[in-house]
Amino acid sequence: MAKVERAGEILACLSGVKKRYGATVALDGFDLEVRAGELLAVLGPNGAGKTTAIGILLGLQAPDVGEARLFGRSPHDIAARRGVGVMMQEVALPDALRVGDLIRQVSAYYPEPLTFGETVALAGVGKLVARPYVKLSGGQKRQAQFALAICGRPRLLFLDEPTTGLDVTARETMWATVRQLVAGGASIVLTTHYIEEAEALADRVVVMAKGRQIAQGTVAEIRALVVRKRVACATTVDVAAVEAWPNVTGAVRDGAYLAITTNDAEGLVRRLLAADPKLSDLEVRRAGLSEAFAELTSEPAAEEAAA
Amino acid sequence: MTEAVVVPPMPLARTLRAYFSDAAYESLRLLRTPAFSIPILAMPLIFYSFFGIVLAGRGVHAPAFANQLFVGWTVYGVMGPGLFGFGILVAVERNMGLLTFKRALPMPTGSYLAAKLLMAYVFAIVIMAMLVALAVTVGHVTLPAAVLARMAVVMSLGVIPACAVGLFIGAYAPASSAAAFANITYLSMAFLSGLFFPLSGTLHTIRWVWPTYHLSQIARAAGGLPFEGQPVVHAAALAAMTAVLIALAARKVARRG
Numbered sequence: 001m002a003k004v005e006r007a008g009e010i011l012a013c014l015s016g017v018k019k020r021y022g023a024t025v026a027l028d029g030f031d032l033e034v035r036a037g038e039l040l041a042v043l044g045p046n047g048a049g050k051t052t053a054i055g056i057l058l059g060l061q062a063p064d065v066g067e068a069r070l071f072g073r074s075p076h077d078i079a080a081r082r083g084v085g086v087m088m089q090e091v092a093l094p095d096a097l098r099v100g101d102l103i104r105q106v107s108a109y110y111p112e113p114l115t116f117g118e119t120v121a122l123a124g125v126g127k128l129v130a131r132p133y134v135k136l137s138g139g140q141k142r143q144a145q146f147a148l149a150i151c152g153r154p155r156l157l158f159l160d161e162p163t164t165g166l167d168v169t170a171r172e173t174m175w176a177t178v179r180q181l182v183a184g185g186a187s188i189v190l191t192t193h194y195i196e197e198a199e200a201l202a203d204r205v206v207v208m209a210k211g212r213q214i215a216q217g218t219v220a221e222i223r224a225l226v227v228r229k230r231v232a233c234a235t236t237v238d239v240a241a242v243e244a245w246p247n248v249t250g251a252v253r254d255g256a257y258l259a260i261t262t263n264d265a266e267g268l269v270r271r272l273l274a275a276d277p278k279l280s281d282l283e284v285r286r287a288g289l290s291e292a293f294a295e296l297t298s299e300p301a302a303e304e305a306a307a
Numbered sequence: 308m309t310e311a312v313v314v315p316p317m318p319l320a321r322t323l324r325a326y327f328s329d330a331a332y333e334s335l336r337l338l339r340t341p342a343f344s345i346p347i348l349a350m351p352l353i354f355y356s357f358f359g360i361v362l363a364g365r366g367v368h369a370p371a372f373a374n375q376l377f378v379g380w381t382v383y384g385v386m387g388p389g390l391f392g393f394g395i396l397v398a399v400e401r402n403m404g405l406l407t408f409k410r411a412l413p414m415p416t417g418s419y420l421a422a423k424l425l426m427a428y429v430f431a432i433v434i435m436a437m438l439v440a441l442a443v444t445v446g447h448v449t450l451p452a453a454v455l456a457r458m459a460v461v462m463s464l465g466v467i468p469a470c471a472v473g474l475f476i477g478a479y480a481p482a483s484s485a486a487a488f489a490n491i492t493y494l495s496m497a498f499l500s501g502l503f504f505p506l507s508g509t510l511h512t513i514r515w516v517w518p519t520y521h522l523s524q525i526a527r528a529a530g531g532l533p534f535e536g537q538p539v540v541h542a543a544a545l546a547a548m549t550a551v552l553i554a555l556a557a558r559k560v561a562r563r564g
Contacts, residue, residue: 058411071314082413083314092403094332096339101332108328109413111317132339152413155314 009036011083011156011187012057017066019052019211026052027063028211034156034189039182041198042191044208050191051089053208054158057189058086071155082111085154087145089161095134099125099144102133103151110152122180123147124173138165146174150181157181157188163197175200223286229265232257233282237275245271257281317413325415329422334429337392347391347430351384352437358503360446373447374532378458379502381438382523385462386496388430389469390476391489392423397477398485401560424470431466435459454530461529465522468545471552472496472518478556521545 012034019027027049034040042050055061056068059075070080093102103120107113120126125147128140136144142165149157159178163171178201182188192198198205198219205222207215215222228249239253247264262268265284272279337343359376400406409419439455442448450458472492480488497503499510500517514520521541527534 060407060411078413078416079314079316081411082317084411084413086408086411088404088408088411090404091408092405093408094336094405096336097332101335105328105332106412108321108325109415111315111321 010034011036012070012189013068014053014057014063015067015069017053017056017063017068019049019056019061019064025211027056029066030208030211030213032057032206032213034187036187037182037185038203039178039188039190039201041202041205042189042208043193043195043198043205044191045193048208049211050208051160052211054086054160054189054191058084058158082109082152083155085149085152085157087142087149087157087159087162089164091145093133093141093145093148096132098130098132099136099147100129102144103129103147106148107151110154113152114150119147119151122150122177124170124177139167139170142166143170143174146177150177155186157186159188159190161191161193163192163194228261228263229284229286231260231262231265231268231272231282231284233272233279234258235272235276235279237272237279242272322415326418326421329414329418330425333422333426337426337430343391343395344430347387348434348437351380351387351434352441354383355380355438355441355446360441368447370447370449371532373442374450374527374530376503377438377442377446377448378462378523378526378530378532379497381435381458381462382465382502382519382526383497384434384438385431385465386469386472386519386522387434387493389424389427389466389471390473390493390496391486392427392430393470393473394476394480394489394492395473395485396423397474398480398482401477402482420474424466427466427470428463431463435462450530458526458530462522462526465518465545468518468522468549468552471549471556474556475552478559515544518545518548 010033012032014030014032017027017030018025030049030053032042032053042053044050052061056063057070057075059068059070059081068075070077071083073080075081097105100116100120103116103125107116107119113119114122120129123143123146125143128136128144133141133144142162146159146162149159163174166174175197178188178190182203190197190201202219205215205217205219206213207222234256235258237258239251239258242248242251242258242260245268247262247267249261249263251258251260253259260268269282269284272282355376359380363372363376397406406419439459443455448455473489476485476488476492496517496519499506499514500520500523501511501514502519502523505511506514521544524534524536524541525538525545528538
């Protein structure tokens with residue numbers, strides 16, 4: 001009955017979407033394509049427009065300008081939403097229903113849902129099914145919401161900041177399930193401001209800031225956009241002097257330690273060792289996605305490099 | 308690039324099942340919420356016992372008075388679940404994001420409202436059954452069973468305008484004050500429409516604005532009791548009120564959620 005998607009086929013897209021709330025611009029000409037079988041991480045700080053983008057893809061808000069398509073249809077078409085599972089950031093579910101009730105209720109909306117047992121096992125909520133939703137902790141509520149997102153056997157799953165408030169074990173379980181779903185052919189759009197989450201899961205990363213896409217590529221590509229390295233060492237060299245050296249983009253003193261960012265780690269290290277022969281605890285590392293991300297979102301000029 | 312539609316179609320049986328499960332879980336969750344279900348179920352029973360039977364004293368032996376109190380409190384009881392079920396719950400669910408979540412899900416169109424309507428019916432039937440039992444045992448109501456059944460069917464239709472009033476409140480009132488608005492409306496509908504005692508002056512003149520007035524007149528007509536006006540006109544008035552309130556509520560929710 002269900003055709004298998006060909007790899008690379010577009011399941012959902014936003015084109016040229018603009019959306020403002022009063023004076024606040026939430027999306028400012030945003031494009032997004034979600035391809036079959038990929039796990040796409042949409043990365044950005046709070047207020048970047050991630051949740052608005054998902055809301056428009058789900059038909060919860062109408063774009064001021066531009067268009068949203070879901071499985072080639074309008075997101076308002078219920079037939080399109082039958083292929084979608086969703087975990088939203090802010091939702092309160094009926095307190096008096098048990099987790100098992102909620103799973104059965106939401107499953108009933110889908111044409112070919114997972115069985116109750118499959119959903120419970122995949123989401124790892126076996127211990128929660130008999131408990132009223134209101135009695136759950138914050139993290140357990142997120143797990144229950146995750147179960148509701150996957151119970152319909154969705155072709156496309158939207159997870160908006162799914163692991164916020166989860167402990168390490170619950171987060172690992174969720175990540176494992178997400179990988180399993182992708183392996184089974186599902187596509188996933190994950191919004192997060194946890195860099196590790198994108199690094200751990202994503203095939204492709206879209207970086208958003210101020211309602212626009214500022215970079216996109218694989219995790220490695222996003223990281224490679226930023227050539228800077230971080231050099232740290234215990235030294236007596238004056239921080240102001242180091243800042244004035246060529247290719248140094250920043251230097252901070254923390255007690256006996258100096259932390260320097262640079263485009264030319266080798267040249268910097270040579271100069272440091274010459275200036276302070278007693279220098280110790282030298283460490284050089286590539287900027288993590290975390291730093292890359294901070295840099296991308298603070299410098300719109302990176303847009304050209306990313307294109 | 309071609310976009311394949313990969314979502315399987317929804318068989319009709321599964322759509323019906325979705326409606327059914329929504330209705331079942333809506334009723335279940337309200338039955339499990341005593342703060343909602345106890346007042347809705349018990350208040351008409353307590354009021355009817357207290358005002359309609361105990362306080363009415365010997366006066367209730369007069370069949371006309373006994374019937375008046377029975378119709379009045381039953382109309383009151385039947386309209387409660389719809390008014391509060393929609394009035395408070397829609398306002399609260401709008402506020403807590405549940406409605407947004409449900410809109411993102413492939414919930415069948417109308418299932419949300421149908422579930423609440425069915426819940427209101429289930430509650431209304433339970434309330435009517437309790438009031439009828441009370442009426443024929445200690446309430447000095449001597450109408451034949453067939454007549455009582457006909458009145459019950461007619462009064463159960465009052466669930467629909469009650470839901471419309473509730474939906475209107477739920478769509479416009481903030482979650483924090485929806486309960487207060489629903490209560491004021493409920494009390495006004497009960498006491499300003501002449502359900503229990505005759506009205507006079509302006510209140511008498513404008514009694515037709517209350518759905519409870521029309522519903523009680525239709526119920527009286529169905530029970531072969533004296534009534535005012537034409538049942539068809541009362542039914543038309545209820546239908547018109549229902550349509551206007553639903554249209555206003557739909558406009559508000561469609562625009563701002």
